[in-house]
Amino acid sequence: MLRVLNISKKFGNFPAVSDVSLSVKSGQILSLIGPNGAGKSSTFRMIVGLLRPDSGSVLIQDSSAIRKVRREDIGFLPEERGLYQGVRIGDIIEYWGRIRGMSNADSKSASRHWLDKFELSGKRSEKVSALSKGNQQKLQLACCLIHQPRYLILDEPFSGLDPVNQEIVSTLLRQQCQLGVGILLSAHQLSLVQRISDHILIIKQGQIVSDSAPDNAQAQIHPAIKAVQIFFNDDIEPENSGHWDASEVVSANPGNLTLRLQVATPSEFYSRLSTIAARADVRDIDIIKEDLHQRYLSVVKDSPQSSKSSQ
Template sequence: MAEAVLEIDRVSKRYGEVVALREMTFSIGAGELFGFVGSNGAGKTTTMRIALGVLAADSGEVRWNGRPVDFETRRNIGYMPEERGLYPKMKVLEQLVYLAELHGLSSKGARKAAEEWTERLGLAPRRDEEVQKLSLGNQQRVQLAAALVHDPEVLVLDEPFSGLDPVAVDVMSQVLREKCAAGVPVMFSSHQLDLVERLCDRVGIIRSGQMVVNGKVSELRTGGSDRYLLDLPYAPADWARELPGVTELSVDGSRFLIELAPGTDSQTVLAAAVRTGEVREFSPHRPTLTELFRNVVTEGTPA
């Protein structure tokens, strides 16, 4: 991983008797795209708000380049909240200029940046319209422009792809890749796990306020149990159930997904499959991020 830039170090947060975060710990390197996923209420938004200083942690620390995050640091962070954080009656360009100026840009620089981002995100024809009159997808584009307009050194985005059409998803994906290529660390949460899998260098899965999985997507998909996908057109539905060390996970017509216990020889299983007749497929099965996520969140709440 690239040298850590944004560090969340043993951050905890409680609301009365409810533990929202329990020693949340992870870091994001320069130029890294980090996907932050979990069920509703798992603690993603709370973590992001603490990283931005919107909420105070009960314990732990957030650091930027080795130093605790302070007011000046926050001015260099681009934040996109899940809920709309825009002034509904302000016009698009006027609002982006205002927000850029709040982050320290000159009036001329703010206008130039606002014009560039509205052009890039397909909002140029909507510059003089009130935000409340835009479609939800275009409001989401304005929200992203607001996070980018001051040329931030780090991006923290809460559900940035929510409500976007496929074209807008492609545009936003390209923007995030470009920012990472320029060395900007990007952290975003999403329930669209196919996008997370496609875009991210690393992913963190949280459950009940704790980080339970954290690693490169490719490594997470190749690790874990030994699973195989078989296509056996002439095999009976129960052909694998009596094989030692084999667990049948699913059957879909002639396609079988099985899991081998440690030490089970895959060639022995293949030989058994051949005895059923034609073998159209016998291949290792790499779980998708969606499957990994489902397994993690259904394992139960940690003590």
């Protein structure tokens, strides 16, 4: 497990990252999302050693020991791309293998493997400058993977990719997880994040403000509920406070209401639904789940910076 323990970083008097803790588990994808300037890239740079934290630590915790991170442990994709434009594609990926400690023969063999995985094998002799932005992104990802690191730290891995290539990359990342690789990524493509992640953190102004598993059909219902829409056999007054609070009414139409129920637990939620169904002439109830995009907007706009979360 890659453990980040209470790291903080200031630039002058500006607190870029404040007491952030997280754990990247083998075989899982952890996503760190947040608005521009929230501290994602600074967090990643501290994890890989490009920035020294003012406080806190980054460690590898194995079954028998805790140690510092070594260069070969991690494959890092920075937000800023840095491929040498005048170099041939095959040469640059082999170069990245060699600086990660691979032999010439191993780096050559691995480069063929990864160029094939990213559907770039036919472009091996072309210069990097001849590639589209999306193909350059795939090449840089291949450079991260060539030495088979235990952990991937990926800052905007889907940037510049069309939907087909986004699918190629997301499938490949899940395959890496199946091989035991732990992945920490940031991305603005929230639908992709929700689909491929095992856990999601939201960072705002340098602090973790939300820590949860992504929505899915098996998840506990309460964190995912945006609202319920209740259909009645007859018209009903939305101010009927015997069944719900006026503050819980999101919208009212003849024969149906949309409510955001103020509950603390899943059992309380279902208890409220049962009470409403027993006291009113209810025809149907639809549970409306909030997707990651809606959750993200509500968190970064409204939540106080109070959760210093450790997974």
